[in-house]
Structure formats: C-alpha cells, structure tokens
Amino acid sequence: MRLEPLTEIELGTQLAKASRERTPVECVDLSHFNRIVEHCPEDLTATVQSGMRLDTLQHALGERGQWVPLDPALPETLTVLDVLNHDLNGPRRFGFGKARDYVLGLRVALADGSLIRTGGKVVKNVAGYDLGKLFIGAGGALGIIVEATFKLLPRPRAELFFGKNCASVDELSSVLASLRSSSLRPSIIDCWRGGPSLTSGNGMMVVLGFSGTEAEVAWQAHHAAALGFSKPSDLSYDRDFWISRSRLMTRRVSVVPTGLAAAIAGLASMPFLARAGNGVLYTAEIRDPGHEPPSTRLETRAKMAFDPNHILPSLPPLL
Amino acid sequence: MKLGMHRATQDESALLADLRLILGSPQILSDPLELLVYECDAYTLEKKIPSIVVLPNSPFEVAEIVRCCNKHQAPFIPRGAGTNLSGAILPIENAVVISLTRMNQVQQVDLENRRALVEAGCVNIWITNAVRSAGLLYAPDPSSQTACTIGGNVATNSGGPHTLKYGVTTNHVLGLEMVLPDGEIVWLGTTLEGGEETGGLDLRGAVIGSEGMFGIVTRVVVNLSQIPQSWRTLLGVFASVDDASQAVSDIIASGIVPAALEMMDQLITQAVEAAYHFGFPLDAGALLIVELDGLEEGLEQQAMEVERLCKANRATEVRRARTDKERADLWKCRKRAFGAIGRLSPNFLTQDGVVPRSKLPEIMRFIQHTSAEFGLRIPNVFHAGDGNIHPLILYDESNPDEVKRAVQAGNRILERCLELGGSVSGEHGIGVEKADFMEKQFSQPDLDAMRSLRRMFDPLHRCNPHKMFPNGKRCMDFAPRRQISV
Numbered sequence: 020m021r022l023e024p025l026t027e028i029e030l031g032t033q034l035a036k037a038s039r040e041r042t043p044v045e046c047v048d049l050s051h052f053n054r055i056v057e058h059c060p061e062d063l064t065a066t067v068q069s070g071m072r073l074d075t076l077q078h079a080l081g082e083r084g085q086w087v088p089l090d091p092a093l094p095e096t097l098t099v100l101d102v103l104n105h106d107l108n109g110p111r112r113f114g115f116g117k118a119r120d121y122v123l124g125l126r127v128a129l130a131d132g133s134l135i136r137t138g139g140k141v142v143k144n145v146a147g148y149d150l151g152k153l154f155i156g157a158g159g160a161l162g163i164i165v166e167a168t169f170k171l172l173p174r175p176r177a178e179l180f181f182g183k184n185c186a187s188v189d190e191l192s193s194v195l196a197s198l199r200s201s202s203l204r205p206s207i208i209d210c211w212r213g214g215p216s217l218t219s220g221n222g223m224m225v226v227l228g229f230s231g232t233e234a235e236v237a238w239q240a241h242h243a244a245a246l247g248f249s250k251p252s253d254l255s256y257d258r259d260f261w262i263s264r265s266r267l268m269t270r271r272v273s274v275v276p277t278g279l280a281a282a283i284a285g286l287a288s289m290p291f292l293a294r295a296g297n298g299v300l301y302t303a304e305i306r307d308p309g310h311e312p313p314s315t316r317l318e319t320r321a322k323m324a325f326d327p328n329h330i331l332p333s334l335p336p337l338l
Numbered sequence: 339m340k341l342g343m344h345r346a347t348q349d350e351s352a353l354l355a356d357l358r359l360i361l362g363s364p365q366i367l368s369d370p371l372e373l374l375v376y377e378c379d380a381y382t383l384e385k386k387i388p389s390i391v392v393l394p395n396s397p398f399e400v401a402e403i404v405r406c407c408n409k410h411q412a413p414f415i416p417r418g419a420g421t422n423l424s425g426a427i428l429p430i431e432n433a434v435v436i437s438l439t440r441m442n443q444v445q446q447v448d449l450e451n452r453r454a455l456v457e458a459g460c461v462n463i464w465i466t467n468a469v470r471s472a473g474l475l476y477a478p479d480p481s482s483q484t485a486c487t488i489g490g491n492v493a494t495n496s497g498g499p500h501t502l503k504y505g506v507t508t509n510h511v512l513g514l515e516m517v518l519p520d521g522e523i524v525w526l527g528t529t530l531e532g533g534e535e536t537g538g539l540d541l542r543g544a545v546i547g548s549e550g551m552f553g554i555v556t557r558v559v560v561n562l563s564q565i566p567q568s569w570r571t572l573l574g575v576f577a578s579v580d581d582a583s584q585a586v587s588d589i590i591a592s593g594i595v596p597a598a599l600e601m602m603d604q605l606i607t608q609a610v611e612a613a614y615h616f617g618f619p620l621d622a623g624a625l626l627i628v629e630l631d632g633l634e635e636g637l638e639q640q641a642m643e644v645e646r647l648c649k650a651n652r653a654t655e656v657r658r659a660r661t662d663k664e665r666a667d668l669w670k671c672r673k674r675a676f677g678a679i680g681r682l683s684p685n686f687l688t689q690d691g692v693v694p695r696s697k698l699p700e701i702m703r704f705i706q707h708t709s710a711e712f713g714l715r716i717p718n719v720f721h722a723g724d725g726n727i728h729p730l731i732l733y734d735e736s737n738p739d740e741v742k743r744a745v746q747a748g749n750r751i752l753e754r755c756l757e758l759g760g761s762v763s764g765e766h767g768i769g770v771e772k773a774d775f776m777e778k779q780f781s782q783p784d785l786d787a788m789r790s791l792r793r794m795f796d797p798l799h800r801c802n803p804h805k806m807f808p809n810g811k812r813c814m815d816f817a818p819r820r821q822i823s824v
Binding site for chain 1: 448450451453494495497501505506508509518524526531532533534535536537538539540541542543544546547548564567587590591593594595632633635636639640692693694695696721724725726759760761762763764765766767768772775776779780781783784785786787788790791792793794795806
C-alpha cells in the first residue's frame with residue numbers, strides 16, 4: 020500500500036485503516052509535508068515538516084546564518100525524513116555529531132494512526148521518556164516521523180579542508196595516530212580510496228577539515244601543515260562515493276577509531292569511504308542481510324508494542 | 339522515638355531471608371535508623387522510609403536481587419547518591435532500594451579512543467579526575483558533580499552549566515549495561531571495545547532519562563572530551579535581571595556559542611557571597627557568568643564581543659577571571675549556590691522549568707510577580723543560555739500554609755513555562771514531584787506511547803513504580819510528610 024497523505028489527520032486515518040486490515044505500507048509519500056513550521060533564529064531552533072528537502076531547509080536556515088549541522092552527501096536527493104529514518108550524516112560528523120544530537124522533538128504518526136509528540140522545542144528537556152531517540156534511525160519501523168524540531172548552530176564563519184596521500188595502511192595508521200595526539204580540533208577526519216581523483220590501487224587520501232572562526236581555522240591550518248596536511252582539498256569525494264550507491268545497501272563497518280587501519284587492511288584494494296575519526300567505514304560491497312545478527316528480544320518487543328500488525332518496515336539491521 | 343517506622347511484615351521477612359542467601363549482612367540494611375538516610379532524595383517535600391536497602395557489589399548481585407524481588411513480588415528502586423531533586427527515588431510501596439554506591443569504580447580507560455567504562459555508582463567528577471592528566475574530561479557537569487553518580491546521571495539525563503555547548507548525558511554515553519526488571523543482564527549501545535555504531539534501535543537513548551523505570555543500569559561506557567586549550571570566564575554585573583536576560587539573548591544571537599551562560603539574581607548572590615566570600619557585588623540586580631572556551635586563537639576577540647554585548651545591555655562592569663584559581667573559585671560558588679540557601683531559609687523548593695531562550699526576560703518577570711503574589715522569596719540561579727530556570731522557592735516546613743503556597747507558586751511558574759512553549763523539566767526529571775504535570779505537557783496518545791515503552795522494558799511495573807505518570811493513588815497513599823528530625 021502506498022500512502023500519499025495531504026495532512027497529518029489523513030495520514031493517521033490511512034495508517035489506522037492499514038493496521039486494521041493488516042496491509043503493509045510499502046511507501047509513504049510526504050511531499051505535501053514540505054514546509055518550515057517555525058524558525059526562531061534567536062532561540063536557535065526550527066520546526067520543519069519531514070517531507071522537506073534537506074538542501075531547501077539548509078538554504079532557508081542559511082539566510083539567517085544558521086544550519087542543522089548534518090551534512091550527508093547529495094542533500095538535494097534527501098528529505099528530512101530520510102536523514103532521520105536512516106540517521107544519515109556526512110564528513111562533519113566528527114566535529115558536530117549526529118541527528119540524535121540535534122533533534123529536540125518529533126511529531127510521529129504511529130501504526131495505529133495516533134499522532135504523538137516526543138520531546139519539545141526547547142534546547143534542554145527531560146520531561147517524559149526520550150522516545151525520539153528510538154524513532155531516529157529506526158527506518159520507519161516504529162512510526163512515521165512527520166515533523167521535527169531541531170537545535171540549530173550558527174554556520175561556521177570559516178572552513179578549510181586539506182588532504183594527505185597515504186601509500187600504505189601502516190602510513191595511514193601513523194597519520195591517524197598523529198592526529199589523535201595533536202592539539203587540533205578538526206571537524207572532519209575522513210579517509211577514502213577509489214573514485215576519479217585517485218589513481219593508484221592502494222593509495223588512500225586522508226581528509227582533514229576545520230570549522231570555526233577565521234582565527235581558529237587559520238591557526239589549525241598552520242599546524243596541520245606540520246603534520247603533512249598542506250594540500251587544499253574539497254569534499255567532492257563524499258559525493259562521488261554516494262552518487263552511485265544505495266545508502267541502505269552499502270556495507271557499513273564500525274570499529275573503535277584505533278581499529279580503523281586494521282579494518283581497512285582487510286579490504287585489500289577495494290574502494291571505501293571512512294569517517295576515520297569515528298571508526299566508521301563504508302565499503303564498496305553490498306550489505307549481506309544473511310550475515311547480520313537477528314534483532315534482540317527487546318527490539319522485537321518494541322516492534323510489537325508500536326506496530327503489532329507489522330504494517331511498517333522491518334527493524335533496522337544490527338551491525 | 340516516634341518515627342512512624344515501618345515494622346517488617348511476614349512477606350518482607352521472607353524476602354529478607356532470601357536476600358541474605360545472596361548478600362553478606364553488611365550489604366543489607368533493615369534497621370530503621372540506617373534506613374532513615376534513604377527516606378528521600380534532595381526533594382524533601384515527600385518522604386517514605388524504605389523497608390529494605392541492599393548494597394550490591396556487582397551486576398550479577400543486582401540481577402540476583404532483582405530475581406529475588408520478583409519471586410516475592412516486591413518493587414525495587416535503583417539509587418545512586420540521592421541528589422535527585424524531583425523525588426525520582428522515593429521508596430513508594432515499601433520498595434527494596436538497590437543502592438549502587440558500592441559499585442563505584444572507573445573500571446577501564448581507553449585514552450586513545452577517548453572512552454571509559456565506569457560502574458553506575460561512580461561519582462561524576464571521579465571520571466574527570468581519572469583522565470585529567472591525559473588532557474581529557476567527562477563533559478556533563480551537574481552542580482552536584484562531586485556527589486552525584488553516573489547511574490543517576492543516566493537516569494535523569496543530567497545536564498549542568500557547560501551543557502550549553504557540550505550537550506547533556508545522552509550526548510556523552512556510548513553504551514550501558516542494564517539489569518532488566520526480569521533479571522536478565524543486557525548491554526545497550528556501544529561496548530568499550532566496540533564501534534560507535536551498533537545498528538538496530540537506539541535502546542541506549544531510550545533508557546537515558548527514563549528515571550530508573552526500565553531497569554537497573556550497572557555499568558556505562560562514556561565518551562571523554564579534550565580539555566579545552568583555553569578559557570575566558572567573564573562576570574557581567576547588571577542592574578536588573580531584565581538587562582542580563584537581554585544580554586543572554588544578544589550573545590546567543592551574535593553567533594557565539596559560549597561553553598556556559600549562567601545567571602544569579604541579587605538574592606542568591608547575597609547568600610552565596612555570605613557563604614563563600616568570593617567578592618561578588620552585593621548591590622547588583624543580576625550577575626551573568628559567561629565562559630568561552632576552545633582554542634586560544636580567536637578566543638580573545640569573542641571575549642571582547644561578549645564584553646561589548648554586556649555593556650550594550652547596561653552592564654555596569656564586566657570582570658574577568660584572571661587566573662585558573664579565580665575561575666575555579668567562581669565555578670565553585672556557582673555550583674554550590676544551592677548550598678548557600680540555608681542562610682536564607684530552612685527549606686526550599688527548586689523548580690527546573692525551561693522556556694525558549696528569547697522568553698527568558700518574560701519568565702523572570704513572571705517569577706518576580708509570583709514571588710510578590712505568594713509572599714515568598716524566590717532567588718534564582720540558573721542556566722540562562724539554555725533557557726533552563728531554577729527558581730528557589732523559600733519556605734519553612736513548620737508553617738503548613740507556607741508549604742502550600744510554595745507548592746502553588748512552583749506550579750504556577752511551571753504552568754507559565756508550558757504556556758511559553760517550554761518544558762516542566764530541563765534536567766531534574768519528573769519523579770513524583772511533577773508527575774501531575776505530564777498531562778499538561780503531553781497529550782494522552784503521547785503518554786500512552788511512553789507507557790508502551792515502559793511495558794516493553796517492565797511489563798509488571800516493578801522497577802521504580804509510581805513515578806513520571808499521573809497516578810491518583812499517590813495522592814491518597816503518599817501524602818507529603820513532615821521531615822523527621824532525629
């Protein structure tokens with residue numbers, strides 16, 4: 020069943036019907052839910068409907084010098100719902116964090132058609148359970164997010180990116196160690212191999228990014244050069260990696276940051292993209308659901324509690 | 339001695355006998371005098387002496403205790419240092435209190451990956467003490483951080499002055515071990531050796547802030563942050579709370595993200611000065627502590643901008659902490675402000691409402707108005723940058739009318755926070771204190787969804803019952819009691 024509601028109420032009615040009839044919901048088109056409900060620049064908060072495109076949202080917030088600090092590649096192809104359902108983020112994740120760090124509140128349509136709010140629109144709030152955390156990254160398995168309130172940040176006044184080639188995993192390992200022990204505060208520590216701009220089979224590129232005031236960024240750029248990061252870079256590698264890939268089907272590996280080089284060594288010469296500072300690695304392989312562990316007992320109980328008739332998508336895979 | 343003490347019933351005797359099979363006798367408290375300590379937390383309006391307190395040494399003992407409680411159908415309550423301010427650990431229904439204070443070690447530190455594995459009873463500041471020499475710290479810094487435990491921080495998703503820039507507990511806890519209410523031990527989220535992404539549902543995130551109602555958290559993996567390279571700590575002196583509030587709004591609007599932005603009004607400043615002798619100006623209507631941190635480079639320009647914005651809002655003076663000691667002393671005064679209240683009043687009730695930052699001047703005026711209307715003094719010391727207020731309503735518990743007025747004034751302030759688009763709690767939690775407010779802040783479907791989540795973890799409602807949700811039963815059975823003095 021495909022849902023294309025015009026309003027929240029309509030979505031609720033359609034879901035309630037699907038639940039009663041136990042009809043799986045294959046697709047929900049929220050393209051009518053595409054506006055900013057409220058942007059309070061002085062409070063650094065914004066409430067937006069989840070069908071809004073991420074680039075449109077960022078552009079609107081940018082007019083007041085603010086943004087939601089989430090930067091997945093190809094934002095013109097993503098809605099706020101995509102970002103929240105699949106907990107998407109980009110290179111700046113090392114410095115700025117993830118969706119769960121910026122969502123203050125959600126409005127969610129549950130499988131039985133009821134509409135709930137979690138959290139609120141203030142930056143600090145512990146009233147009630149933090150249900151929002153469960154819906155973010157759940158792939159829509161527990162409910163359909165229709166609106167989100169974000170904590171915003173001022174856009175960094177300056178940003179600079181630098182690259183450094185690494186010929187071997189050993190070199191990569193020592194470069195990453197030198198970054199960890201440095202006094203730099205990068206917003207990006209990425210690493211990648213393959214794509215149009217690198218030709219050698221085993222060569223890798225480490226990308227370092229700084230975000231902040233002009234003075235902070237300039238000081239860090241100066242010190243990064245001493246660590247071999249002097250070649251100006253951009254973030255096109257991230258876009259290049261994702262442009263031909265399904266985010267949901269790409270194999271993802273997560274290790275402690277110090278274990279990243281070893282994980283990369285295991286890939287032989289396969290292309291990859293890594294959020295090296297976070298120890299997260301996306302490979303050129305397709306995910307193999309057969310090798311993923313089954314959902315835990317608690318997760319299954321959560322699914323039963325929120326979607327007993329299984330009309331919404333399955334639980335997101337465990338790594 | 340008339341203490342309204344509880345005499346062990348037959349059921350409790352059987353439970354005690356079974357607990358003695360699991361724990362050594364120093365680990366079980368059942369003597370009424372020993373139990374008195376556990377009758378409340380830092381919310382003292384309601385008290386109840388528990389029937390039994392147990393002090394486990396390991397997650398396995400916690401699991402055994404929970405299974406034993408289940409066998410006897412006894413409710414149980416996890417407890418850390420008891421610094422909670424909302425009665426979240428009030429031992430209603432003769433619950434067994436499971437005190438985690440003996441499980442208090444920083445078990446392992448991974449400096450390279452900036453993580454630590456700590457036991458739930460570990461005191462917040464001990465983590466930073468253990469890693470400071472490596473240039474790291476644990477960021478959330480509740481004012482009670484020298485006493486409160488990580489387990490308690492997880493239960494209430496604690497904040498603190500520096501959460502304006504660094505976030506609250508949930509932003510710094512990677513994973514946790516929990517004994518479910520049926521006795522199973524589970525790990526939720528990242529382990530010490532594991533990657534930060536685990537896939538699946540974020541059950542870790544759901545447990546943080548659940549006020550100990552989903553199970554007993556026994557161990558936690560926390561994220562460690564780098565100690566900032568440099569600081570600028572400024573003290574803005576203002577003639578009025580209004581001017582200081584406007585300065586807060588202007589600083590936020592300027593694009594600067596301070597590490598902390600704290601306000602103290604005149605009444606609290608006078609009490610703090612009398613107690614700690616920092617040298618605060620006693621005639622100031624409001625003081626604003628603004629801390630900027632990060633790389634040294636560029637920090638001074640930001641400090642000068644903050645100074646300019648304070649002066650633009652009629653600050654009569656902007657002082658700077660010139661040494662690390664001055665900075666430490668200033669923060670000590672701020673964090674121990676509640677402790678100075680004893681000079682003003684025998685009792686106080688603190689509220690923890692939140693408003694959108696731009697509504698700060700409005701809520702502060704409302705508090706002044708409420709103070710006059712109810713004839714109660716209400717000093718304020720709070721996280722201005724977050725819009726998180728802490729009006730301290732002063733009362734004397736020996737005056738029943740004053741107690742009543744204090745509660746009413748508190749409720750009035752919280753209702754106003756909701757009207758302004760805020761929340762009834764920014765960091766203290768709901769507990770028993772604000773349970774009746776949940777229906778004002780949330781709709782029935784919202785509360786039903788929360789109840790579903792609770793049932794998923796604790797179908798029998800054994801773990802920390804009668805908290806968070808409005809419960810008519812509480813009003814009849816658990817009326818406020820006067821403090822017992824021994």
